[in-house]
Amino acid sequence: MAVATGLKIGDVAKQTGVAVGALRYYESLGLLSSERGDNGYRYYSPEAVHQVQFIKKAQALGFSLEDVGDVLNVHQRGDVPCGFVRSLLQDKIQQLETQIQQMMAFKADLEQYRDRWAESHPRPQPGDICPLIEAVPLTV
Amino acid sequence: MAVATGLKIGDVAKQTGVAVGALRYYESLGLLSSERGDNGYRYYSPEAVHQVQFIKKAQALGFSLEDVGDVLNVHQRGDVPCGFVRSLLQDKIQQLETQIQQMMAFKADLEQYRDRWAESHPRPQPGDICPLIEAVPLTV
DNA sequence: CTAGACTCTGTAGCAAACTAGAGGGTTTAG
DNA sequence: CTAAACCCTCTAGTTTGCTACAGAGTCTAG
Numbered sequence: 001m002a003v004a005t006g007l008k009i010g011d012v013a014k015q016t017g018v019a020v021g022a023l024r025y026y027e028s029l030g031l032l033s034s035e036r037g038d039n040g041y042r043y044y045s046p047e048a049v050h051q052v053q054f055i056k057k058a059q060a061l062g063f064s065l066e067d068v069g070d071v072l073n074v075h076q077r078g079d080v081p082c083g084f085v086r087s088l089l090q091d092k093i094q095q096l097e098t099q100i101q102q103m104m105a106f107k108a109d110l111e112q113y114r115d116r117w118a119e120s121h122p123r124p125q126p127g128d129i130c131p132l133i134e135a136v137p138l139t140v
Numbered sequence: 141m142a143v144a145t146g147l148k149i150g151d152v153a154k155q156t157g158v159a160v161g162a163l164r165y166y167e168s169l170g171l172l173s174s175e176r177g178d179n180g181y182r183y184y185s186p187e188a189v190h191q192v193q194f195i196k197k198a199q200a201l202g203f204s205l206e207d208v209g210d211v212l213n214v215h216q217r218g219d220v221p222c223g224f225v226r227s228l229l230q231d232k233i234q235q236l237e238t239q240i241q242q243m244m245a246f247k248a249d250l251e252q253y254r255d256r257w258a259e260s261h262p263r264p265q266p267g268d269i270c271p272l273i274e275a276v277p278l279t280v
Numbered sequence: 281c282t283a284g285a286c287t288c289t290g291t292a293g294c295a296a297a298c299t300a301g302a303g304g305g306t307t308t309a310g
Numbered sequence: 311c312t313a314a315a316c317c318c319t320c321t322a323g324t325t326t327g328c329t330a331c332a333g334a335g336t337c338t339a340g
Binding site: 057058060061062086089090092093096097099100102103104106107110111113114 | 202239
Binding site: 159161162165169179180181199204205206 | 296297298299300305306307
């Protein structure tokens, strides 16, 4: 019987900070693959760690696991032409660009609001109440 | 009996593109308020439209409705000192700043990957398969 | 060799943010 | 005046991304 090698699921979990259950969930979505040992255990290559980190990173930036799967996993679904993948990548990049723009604008809004509000409340008194809702005429 | 005036829930829904059910849900979370007519209908001021747009905007940028509630709704919960609100706002701004940084880095990663991959596939043939997973050694 | 740690496959449950539908009243256009 | 279009409340279901068992096998340190 072939000796199973590689990282066990708990190792990957420790190295990535992602729960064992989550890793199995990723696999069920086809985002992560592993070899099975004779004992039925999953064994991972070291690259799996990077892949999990990639997933977490994309996720932290608002991509759904389905999105991540689009990017990572396309070629498993069959003979997909490269043009498709290219435009998909381009889409995600464009999406990020748009979001970055919006975030900067929104941040500017919040800053403006913070400063405007600081002016009208130069020295907040203890027990002072903040009329917040009325002061949020931020345009979209 | 006072004549009810203002926008009905369907009007707000139309003007914001947000479903009627979602608006009622926002109200249940205390993110949106309305007057009730003698008929029991909700009536909204025109500012409600802006508020809903604000909610959608914040939400699109990754804030939870609870976060939005923190920002919008604090003063309804009682006598909350201004310092709290200030630091809350400052937190959100800082959060945005961090996310913007991460997004730009991630975008750069994706672009680099796109270009690197374009090099190795200068003229994709029809039917060409994309070995995507192997090619994602993006570092975190 | 055995206790404890680790793994497996289920199934179930949770939180967020809604959507859908039942059952029933209200408004409004023609 | 009436039918269609709205609105109400309340309950239940959906999706996403997990976590938490239960019940059972595997591995490992002493």
